[in-house]
Amino acid sequence: MGTVHDILEAGGKEAALRADIERAVVEAAALYMADESAGIGFLYSGWCQAALPHRRLPDEDPWQISSGGVALSVEPGRKPSPSGEWGWVGVPYGSRARLIMLYLQSEALRTGSRDVMLGRSLRDWLGRMGISSGGKSQKDVREQAERIARCRFTFHVTTGSRVGLVNQNVMDTAMFVPAEDPAQGSLFVEVARLSEVFFDQLRKHPVPVEEAAVRSISNNSMALDLYAWLAYRLHALEKSTPVSWAALKGQFGAGCSRMNNFKPTFIANLKLALAVYRHAKVEMDDRGLTLHPSRPPVPPRAPAAASKVPTRQAQRALL
Numbered sequence: 500m501g502t503v504h505d506i507l508e509a510g511g512k513e514a515a516l517r518a519d520i521e522r523a524v525v526e527a528a529a530l531y532m533a534d535e536s537a538g539i540g541f542l543y544s545g546w547c548q549a550a551l552p553h554r555r556l557p558d559e560d561p562w563q564i565s566s567g568g569v570a571l572s573v574e575p576g577r578k579p580s581p582s583g584e585w586g587w588v589g590v591p592y593g594s595r596a597r598l599i600m601l602y603l604q605s606e607a608l609r610t611g612s613r614d615v616m617l618g619r620s621l622r623d624w625l626g627r628m629g630i631s632s633g634g635k636s637q638k639d640v641r642e643q644a645e646r647i648a649r650c651r652f653t654f655h656v657t658t659g660s661r662v663g664l665v666n667q668n669v670m671d672t673a674m675f676v677p678a679e680d681p682a683q684g685s686l687f688v689e690v691a692r693l694s695e696v697f698f699d700q701l702r703k704h705p706v707p708v709e710e711a712a713v714r715s716i717s718n719n720s721m722a723l724d725l726y727a728w729l730a731y732r733l734h735a736l737e738k739s740t741p742v743s744w745a746a747l748k749g750q751f752g753a754g755c756s757r758m759n760n761f762k763p764t765f766i767a768n769l770k771l772a773l774a775v776y777r778h779a780k781v782e783m784d785d786r787g788l789t790l791h792p793s794r795p796p797v798p799p800r801a802p803a804a805a806s807k808v809p810t811r812q813a814q815r816a817l818l
Contacts, residue, residue: 503528504777521770528774532716538710539625539797540605543701545569545654547731550724551596554754558589560608566750576649591646594720595639598628599647601713603669603693604701613671613698617644618689627710628717648691654700669697705795706731712775721751721764724774726796729779734795743787 506515507529520656549564551569555564562573577585591599602624606615621640630636648670671694693701708730716722728750744758752761758798773779780791 503774504532507532509548521570523767524770524774527715527771531711531775534711536627536711540601540708540710540713541608541701541705542601542604542708542727543697544706544731545571545656545700546600546705547706547727548750549654550727551720552592552599552753553720555592556590558587558588562590564750564753567746570655572653574651574653576646576651578645578649588646588649590650591643592720593639593643594718594723595630595636596643596647597723598625598630598713598717599640599644600669603647603691604705607693607698607701608705613693613695615691615693616689617691628714628720629673630717630774652697652738669693671695707795709775709796712796715775719768721768721770722771724751725769726776729772729776729781729790729793730796733779733781733790733793736792738789738792739789741787742790745787746789803808 502518503515503520503524506520507520507525512525512529515528516522539615548566549570551573552562558575558796561575562571564571564637566788571659573590579585599621602617602621603615606624621644622637625640630640650669652669665775670691678720706727708727712726713723716726747765748755748758748761754762769781769783769788773781776796778794778796780793782789782791809814
């Protein structure tokens with residue numbers, strides 16, 4: 500994907516469009532390259548291999564997905580209605596859920612604490628990610644935060660002959676407060692405490708990502724998943740590694756019944772992910788993808804030092 504970045508540097512967006520590169524890819528790459536902020540986020544490595552659904556499921560339905568040695572199951576939560584009956588809340592989904600999960604994990608590592616403030620802090624961070632804090636967007640964020648707070652996650656991890664099973668809530672506790680605008684919903688998760696198990700796994704297996712990259716594709720849940728997956732996989736490879744279309748569909752195409760429906764969507768989102776990960780070396784052919792060892796999107800450094808990086812130029816100087 501180096502071509503679009505080289506063309507943008509040499510001739511700008513108009514030159515890239517004249518080169519017959521899709522407008523969405525040009526816009527994402529240009530936005531990323533123009534962003535000089537140095538923000539770094541973190542994800543638990545399990546989320547880079549097995550992600551949440553892209554679209555809403557029936558509220559009572561669980562979510563299961565398997566990728567290589569990682570399998571994820573998400574059980575929907577319940578909450579009581581005013582009449583006292585317990586109803587399903589549903590599994591979190593889409594780009595907003597992914598951004599909230601990224602915020603929770605990044606903030607916990609930044610502060611070294613399981614206690615994470617949401618509320619205005621989350622809204623301010625989402626604003627930096629290009630997500631407005633009003634109207635439908637605010638209602639969507641509130642809904643996804645509650646779904647995350649109430650559901651239960653199980654990661655089943657296989658390494659060689661060893662199998663690990665982690666049953667966990669992302670949050671041990673959450674404080675719900677009245678919404679500022681009652682018309683947009685009744686409650687918002689204001690304060691959350693990450694579960695000890697989840698926080699421990701996050702500290703042991705963090706994957707750093709650039710906030711500038713996330714911001715540039717923040718409305719595309721599959722592109723976010725692909726960026727996180729590449730950030731996790733590419734720098735750890737010792738040699739070029741093929742990944743079949745069947746494996747890619749199993750990991751990223753849940754809900755797509757036909758391969759010919761999956762491929763165009765996957766390819767479009769892969770191009771977006773590569774537009775914000777300049778050093779990613781990925782080839783595509785009729786058999787699938789070939790992943791090549793690549794520089795990580797963020798230079799290796801301790802999570803606590805992430806907030807001290809002054810500029811994107813300083814990050815590039817370490818590569």
